[in-house]
Amino acid sequence: MSTETPSKTDPSLGDYQYGFHDSTDNYVFKSRKGLDEEIVRQISGIKNEPQWMLDFRLNALEIFFSRPSPQWGADVDQIDFQDIYYYMKASDKQEKSWDDVPEDIRKTYDRLGIPEAEKQYLAGVKAQYDSEVVYGSLQEDLEKQGVLFTDTDSALREYPEIFREYFGTIIPSADNKFAALNSAVWSGGSFIYVPPGVHIDFPLQAYFRINSENMGQFERTLIIVDEGASAHYVEGCTAPSWTEESLHSAVVEIVVKRGGRFRYTTIQNWANNVYNLVTKRAMAYGDSLMEWVDGNLGSKITMKYPAIYLMEPGARGETLSIAFANNGQHQDAGAKMVHCAPNTSSRVVSKSISKGGGRAGYRGLAKVVKGAHNCKSSVVCDALILDPESRSDTYPYIEVEEDDVTMEHEASVSKIAEEQLFYLMSRGLTEAEASAMIVTGFIEPLVKELPMEYAVEMNKLIELQMEGSVG
Amino acid sequence: MATLTITNLQVSVEDKPILKGVNLEIKEGEIHALMGPNGSGKSTLAYALAGHPKYEITGGTIEIDGTNVTELDANERARLGMFLAFQYPVTIPGVRVADFLRHAVTNRRDPERKEGENLMPMREFRKELKERMAELGMDTEFARRYLNDGFSGGEKKRMEILQMAMLQPKFAILDETDSGLDSDAVKVVSEGVNRLSGPEMGVLIITHHERLLEFNKPQFTHVMLAGKIVETGDAGLAAELHANGYATIRERHPEAAAEQSSEQEESLASV
């Protein structure tokens, strides 16, 4: 068995740190390439799913085929949907101990530092490898308090009632083409239920790893935070630097009930040949707080606009978003806030950085529906462009159907940091040191919102992006 | 003895020639004043010396102790002892004064330091920073603030002098460090410069005011007009210019004066 075969990885992808991969020879199951009804039936069959789920998938497949690709945002027409493996299963079951995870896979997670982090500061972990979750853990006391943290496939089997009550209700298959695709071929992802009043102090972490070339990863996450409960979920993502592109298209559905608090943090660091097209949406009920903290560093193209629907009075939504687009990357990221009830408030802070010809954009919607009086919405987006080759765009959309609304929108004119660079360099910092310092400073207001460990990781990733930036 | 030698320096900004052959020699321990009307090229000289990439050196040389630094990056020049106190210091949100300065000071003291190598010990640095801040009457709270972010005009200028005190350059160019300061602040800054400009440092003071020069009496005064130094004298020349303005200078150098005013009209027209 060979690990880390470097032969087929693309040297032009440079020094992406997580670009290694394992052999796929020992996989338990690999679907053939391409997408059609047979593949969907096969996935559902392997998973032994109830009829309703198969019907759900087939319906979604039809929607997927009938929809054109979006013609706004990033260019996704280059994706050849028939050149992708839709289901790859590396291991035949999910383990509760890292020792039982097949060696190749375990080594991968070791290199990513997951078992170590788990020991130190995590309340629970899910590790997804291609299509399936290969490792799962949850602290015992949380289990006793009724917290559920499983992969989504197990949830369908083990908690069918609560599963069916919410699944696909927040993001219906028909929402958009990629939501339809995910609904047709979804596999893995996290399912979390936090019972009323239970507070989870440490983060629950999921780690998504694409290993195979031409792979499509379609995890499906469903999270329910019951009344007065609180939790923080963190996801990280990496993939090998293959020459052929991979596709990651997730759907994340969240419900935060009355008085609950939930934070969803993403540190997306896909290799620069992954299309990352993700639909994320939360419904926040009375006096609850929902927060998205969204860090997008990797991928070739990312299109992602986490949404919060503020459903009842007193609900608050917050999105903090960081996008870093380097050479060959297009980050089209943003946020949606939909005020469906009176006295709701939302805040979006977005920071984007583009460098080396990369393109980063903010695309956002702030919407207040009829009858939602007294809402407050604030959007602040800043862009930092590090050189004249790079680009930044801002597309804020505002739809307001009431008069008594406080709307603030600030977008700082994208600035080339030339004067800042010179200032720091005139004090003896090299160009790389100076630009790393400016970028770290630029995102500092967001990074300081992260728990220590993630703040450190975020800064480290940014530094890696900045290395060798001397041009 | 350390010497900064500027020979026939010509500088263009966006292909427009601004400096047209500047000659100047500054030795350690000397104080030079540089005066001249608005737009005559004083800041351009300062930026060119510090190594701003937009200020293209089209002819002539800058040497530090006989080493030609004309082709060096700003950071390499800084490590060799060049320092510019900016006329308009830049704000850098999110970057704390102490973090930035510790980095800068480490590089200045160990010019061979490579990226990623250790910084000077925190304790030693903090102690020194505190002392320098006290001398300049600055609250230590400034060390934790973001660089120049929300600083008043006067606070920014003090921050420039603090950086100079920490970096201990061989040659410091102060570009209108005294403008925008109230009279108490001018005194503090002047005393600060005075304390630092011992035998170890040469200073070029660009100013339109008298106070800074009263505390730091120049041995040489240079007057710039249309991108050239047209006259050099002693402290008396500075006093004369303060009393009478530039009228007599223009009379003595009609060609440069004409060039200067036509350039000014041109740049106003292009606004």
Ligand SMILES: Nc1ncnc2c1ncn2[C@@H]1O[C@H](COP(=O)(O)OP(=O)(O)OP(=O)(O)O)[C@@H](O)[C@H]1O
């Ligand atoms: N970055 C720039 N872009 C365009 N023109 C510039 C730039 N920097 C300087 N100049 C021009 O060069 C000329 C000299 O400007 P400089 O700032 O050196 O004058 P100064 O002597 O410092 O004036 P002041 O006393 O007002 O500070 C001016 O005409 C100015 O408009």
Ligand SMILES: [Mg+2]
């Ligand atoms: Mg000036």
